Amino acid sequence: MRYKSRSILFVALFAILMLTIPSALAQETFGLSAEDFALFSSPNVDADSLGFDFAVDLNITGAPDESVTMALTGTGVIGMDAAGMPVADVSVTGTSTEAGTSTPVDLQFRLVDGILYMNLGDGSGWIGQPADNMMDSLPVDPTDLGSMSEDPEAMAAMGEMMSALADMEVSQYITISRLDDMNNQAHFQLNVDLSGFLSSDAFTQMMGAAGSMTGDESMAGMGMMMAMMFQNMTLSYDQFVDLADNRIRQGVVDFAMSVDPAMMGASDSDAEPVNIAFTLDVSNLQYDVPVSVTAPEDAMVIPDAASAG
DSSP states (O other): OHHHHHHHHHHHHHHHHHHHHHHHHHHOOTTSOHHHHHHHHOOOOOOSEEEEEEEEEEEEESOTTOOEEEEEEEEEEEEEOTTSOEEEEEEEEEEEEETTEEEEEEEEEEEETTEEEEEOSSSSOEEEEEGGGGGGGSSSOHHHHHHGGGOHHHHHHHHHHHHHHHHSOGGGTEEEEEEEEETTEEEEEEEEOHHHHHTSHHHHHHHHHHHHHHTOTTHHHHHHHHHHHTTTEEEEEEEEEETTTOOEEEEEEEEEEEEOGGGGTOOOTTOOOEEEEEEEEEEEEEESOOOOOOOOTTOEEOOOHHHHO
């Protein structure tokens, strides 16, 4: 029950942040000129389809179970079919290494007619499942969020969280710079001081209200623990905007943190910190590309549990 309550809470917090941050962005330029901020925040991304390449790099060192590395590249296209249904075709290749053992990665995904098809590259072939079924595997049922509106105490706590966010100066934790243009593209870099936010009075107030909403008094302490855990963390987003048409051509997320082993329960005072580095690079964005996705002929489709019953 406590796990479910916390899951509902974090989904609620995410929803609140998504509602609050855009209004804050509309009132701040975060160090950019008005012209540069308009270019950064209002790129023309309207399109019926989108093609892209991407790369994922993950490195974890100092972990008790040895280092972990992952280097993946992929390509994909997403769009809508003639009936207005979403379609997608994504492929991923690369290598994953854990404790010195490397495993090749060769994944394929297709979304057609509401069915998500997956080929894991392990010889089992294509497997399909209704995309709606994926919602059943989420730790939180989205309908649970609606039940909070019937709880006066939960709504009061939600109001406190909204108030804390409304009083927060977002520009204290988010900065944006325009770097040197590259290949006729404007290069922006956004940096997030997540550790500063987690240590702020606003976040402390939010966690206190969250504890009231869930009846979990440990939430306030968990907020302090999160602030300590993420104190050595950097998070940035680089965005490249084509100056010819104001479209985003590339976006790169970089995340790095060093975790004190004591925060993970290590009793050895000589234990090395756990270092995590993650990069997601989405590049070669192409708009209104032709999309033709068909269902694999040899796929085994797992039926909807409801219809099967």
